[in-house]
Amino acid sequence: MTHDKEPLRVAGRTVAPHLRARVPALSRRVVERLRRDLPAYAMLPGEEIEGDIADIVQHSLRLFADVIERRATAPDEAFARQRESAARRAEEGVPLDAILTAYHVGTAMCWEEIAAGAGPDDLGHLREMFSLTLGLQRQLTSSVSGAYLAAKRILDSEENSGRHALMTALLAGAPPQGARTAPLYAVAALMLAEHPDEAGPATRAAVAARRKIRRVRAVLDEYAGEPVLAALEAGGGTVLLPAHQAPPWAELCDLVDRAAKAAGVPVTAAAEIAEPAAVAGVVARNAELVALVRRTGRPPGLYRLADVLLDYQLTRPSEALPELARLLAPLEGRPELLHTLRTYLAEDLDRRATAAALHVHPNTVDYRVRRITSLTGLAPSRPRDLQLINAALVARQVPPG
Template sequence: MTGDNGATVRTRPLLIAGRPVAAHLHARVPALTRRVVDRLLSELPVYARLPREEVVGDIAGIVRHNLRVFARVLERRAPATAADLAEQRDSAAQRAEEGVPLDAILSAYHLGMESGWQEITRDARPGDLIDVQDALSLMMAFHRTLTSTVSAAYLEVRQVLDSQEHAGRHALLASLLAGTADEEAQRSAGLRPAERYAVLTLALAPHPDESGPGGSVAARRKVRRVQSELNAYVRESALVSLDASGGTALLPVAAPPPWEELCALVARASLSAGTAITAAGATAERRAVPAAVAQNAEVVEVVRRTGRPPGLYRLADVLLEYQLSRPGPAREGLASLLAPLADRPDLLRTLESYLALGLDRRRTAESLHIHPNTVDYRVRRIESLTGLHPARAVDLPYLNAALLARSSGTEA
């Protein structure tokens, strides 16, 4: 005979251990349901956290229904129909709304199928091999269809919810960066700004794979891994605006976190993404977030300009450099100390290397590929033109400050 879906239905009942398989499974559904629910509670923690009435109600109900559908598949010896799986689709959609992970849902169905299979093959004999094989084929086909149906229903709902959540989080981030976050308005939309945030500004170096084929994929993977570390730190979705070059992250915190903790977070993100990260951080009250973001951007720029290594920095780490980067008469005056060297780039390069290498003439010579005596000569020329000598304690701070002021003025 032919079934509703056009498939040929074999009417001879499957027999294992002398028992009609479908009838035996139907009879054992109540006991199997209790067994499966007990396993869900002990083996899948997410189900143990659900309300007890939901577990013994909706969850037990869908386990029971699925076992009965499986029994009908075995009875008809035909695949499950869309109508057979309607309740499973609805249940998956509801679990998606509750935030139950998809892997836990699929694991629950696997436990149910495993328990059903163990029950119908108990006491199977060698002579049952053909029927066992037929039952296995039916079970595998049913489980494949079930998994596909449940996953599609779950992901459809999650896509809508994630889109709504993403839009809400983006709006909250934008309002915080603009200094217009209104707690009552955000709460009415299901989001509530925190009173305090750890504000991070991140500059991401290119990953080596970004320069090759599939570079855009490597860039997205890098960003995703950084964001995963940020999410793990706050144990939820952080407020992040990030692309391949960097961006801003707002991490809600109850109190200012230890600085070492934030440094470790940036280090983990760098390791996970496989690229260097230069970052600036500060803890700010909600209304002070825009000012903190602006200051962080300036700190990152100072760190970059002064050639410091990757890592997390705060204003206290670059106070002198930060202040010297501010426009004004003092910066202009300091920069003018090196005006006599403006047309002597060889002397400027030598001065930069000499100061950066701790006044070590040999290392300076190596870095510039010149003779140490040439370094000595150039240092004397610098003194004769500017009146300042790096080896004089009183002159050294002025030369360092003048170089920084000059670079800040040049890039401003």
């Protein structure tokens, strides 16, 4: 129901535009109050409080102003963002009672703002606004509770359990008979760096880790067009992306980049396309590739076996590995020489680029390279020695045993 009457006013001011103008400052006060009075919100990561939570507070305050301006209840679609936010909080494990209390706190503070300075002449408008406030609060409670509980049901649903069972079977190398598997899977091992918020108190760190995982999964699910098979923890895990044909490699590289951007952390990954029966073997090899990429100091991103072929082969168990590693034994206890050697090779034997990377003078690089040659008998400038040095550096990354 709409009104042709004059706008709702209190203390001589039109309430709706006044409230809109106060939204930025009021939202900051609401967020500070939530942090101070609600333990569940005090434990949320700073990024989430200043991002998702602050955004939904501002959106809700503007919705409040819209209701007052129209002098009518809000349509159901106006609560879409609150429902999305509630579903995300469910996935992160934030209790429902804390979420509903937060909305009550925000509504109360909003009411205090619009009623400030009210006098006897404002009673009629105050009564109407109070009725609108109660209606809005009922709609918020219903929308938020419904979305939260629906998300929880999905998390615990038989469908989710079925996906878990299918993934378990694929990882065991025994896809169940009659199971609905994809023709192919892009099998990926992901290593997720720690988000800064994970270094905080235990509860905050746990929420930050769940949020990071949720954001990665959201990107992967959107790409696949369905919930992917995934076993992810804070440090990473395995993902199986269903496919009818092998996706372009550049497309998968872009997917990993988008997942890293969404999560706010570097992501190192290895991937390979496999039929269902071959998934288990590919998962094991991908785990080795990701570990190898990290040990050899390569940057984050997506890798395949062809990208690290020589290093992978050199790290296969053999009697030659210890001998290769011992070629650089004379550099033990001289970390500046080892670091210089790795950097010199990474910079394609460019002394000036190496000096810039190490923050030293090019003459210092020359001296250290001569010292390396003197101690090991291997000169990076000699092609045969360069091959041995590269192999020895890789062999040193292989754990003994």
